[in-house]
Amino acid sequence: MTKLDALAKGKDEETKILSHRTKGYMFYLVVFMGFVGLMDGFLSQIESVAVPYLLVDFGITAEFFAFWQGIYGIITFAVFFIAWISDAFGRKKGILLLVLVMGVPALLIGLTAFTFHLFMILYTIIITATLSNMWELPIVEESQPKKRGLYGGLTFLIGLIPVYAFVGVPIAEAFGWRWTYGVMFFLMLFVIILWVFMKEPQIWLDAHEKRGEHLKIKTAFKALKRKDLKYILIASLVYGVWTVSFKMGTTWGGYYYMDVIGLTPGEFRSILTVGGLLTMVGALLGGLLMDKLGRNLTLVVGCGGSIIGFVFLGFTTLPIFFWMIFLFMPMILAYIMVYFSEIFPTHIRGTCTGITATAARLSYVLGPFLAFALLSAFSDMSGFWIVAGLLMIIPLFALFVKPYETKGKTLEEIQEER
Secondary structure, three states: OOHHHHHHHHHHHHHHHHHHOOHHHHHHHHHHHHHHHHHHHHHHHOHHHHHHHHHHHHOOOHHHHHHHHHHHHHHHHHHHHHHHHHHHHOHHHHHHHHHHHHHHHHHHHHHHOOOHHHHHHHHHHHHHHHOOOHHHHHHHHHOOHHHHHHHHHHHHHHHOOOHHHHHHHHHHHHHOOOHHHHOHHHHHHHHHHHHOOOOOOHHHHHHHHHHOOOOOHHHHHHOOOHHHHHHHHHHHHHHHHHHHHHHHHHHHHHHHHHHHOOOOHHHHHHHHHHHHHHHHHHHHHHHHHHHHOOHHHHHHHHHHHHHHHHHHHHHHOOHHHHHHHHHHHHHHHHHHHHHHHHOOOHHHHHHHHHHHHHHHOOHHHHHHHHHHHHHHHOOOOHHHHHHHHHHOOHHHHHHHHOOOOOOOOOHHHHHHHO
16 A cells, blocks of 8 residues: 555545544543543552551551562553453443453452452452553544544543542541542442443444454464564553552652651642642643654653652652652653554554553562562662652663654554554
8 A cells, every 4th residue: 555545544534533423422532531541540549648558557567568569460460351352342341341340349448358468459450450541542543633642631631630639538537548449439330321322433343344253362463563563562661661660659659758758648648639730730731742742752751850850859858859750750651541552553452552551560560579679778768769760761762763753643644654
């Protein structure tokens, strides 16, 4: 196929999407996927609030928790199957499974997690679901090329509303820290109501019709091409390192300010609330930068700001640098979710993102072990934050392989030209 043919086909694809989806439906889809992202974000970030309480409740040290977090992190490699189901049986069924895997274990934590290891099993199941980011795929597949970054950023923005910062401490104080997780079951019920109105993306229906059968795991792996493997490796590097650093910030921020620095839960709540609001700003800026400057420059800006935040937090303890982490790290995640969804072919998009998420999940084993070592080595946690910042230099090396710039491209153009 010539470039001219690819462009024409891409325009046909765009026309099909635009005629099939009204602005009203796209508004609904952004809100719906935003709420799925909100469940994801809440369950990922609530650790900042819950960890100091659970350490006291279970009578364990921070180092003990970090060690077992790494051991149980092996379970998160199962994230691939959530992604594959989305490719094989449709985005709508995949999203329903994702919501259930987050919401049901959250309720069980509230009701039954009275031992440390039972909590860790349920907690790790939830984390496995939050790692998939499958809720971005329908947005990528239904959006106009010129608005893909914006819609992805807006969806991400909703998911970053810092509900955990507003209600986490009050729930923990009033009902116990377990219900900081359990409360998400009730949001799950609302999300399922929204799910009823979701349509299967036309581009997935076309790919499924062309394939003629459900995508088997073996078939999905055979469909991978060399260029797919290249972007899987890039995505795994960027996403894996990002996960290690950001989880160090979100998991241990509360412990740092309350147990090491000596702030009260109320004082830390104020710091966390500002940080949570800045994640929304970062997500919006990330979406705008991707559409205006391109994907690669957005990665540079996000990494640069994050490095400064982490490193200077280690030197100064000042909240402004803690807030910089919450501002710039979401820019990188916006890049990850949009770029590594659009760069892969439609018929294996979920599988590729699943492989990427699975490979990056090594960070959920290595990251906690790194935290364990750093918590043991630096009682004031200064070196903890500096190392987390220096790690964010690594994703920038991905730019040396000159990844294809997707700004303003249709999905068809991306598949033909990358």
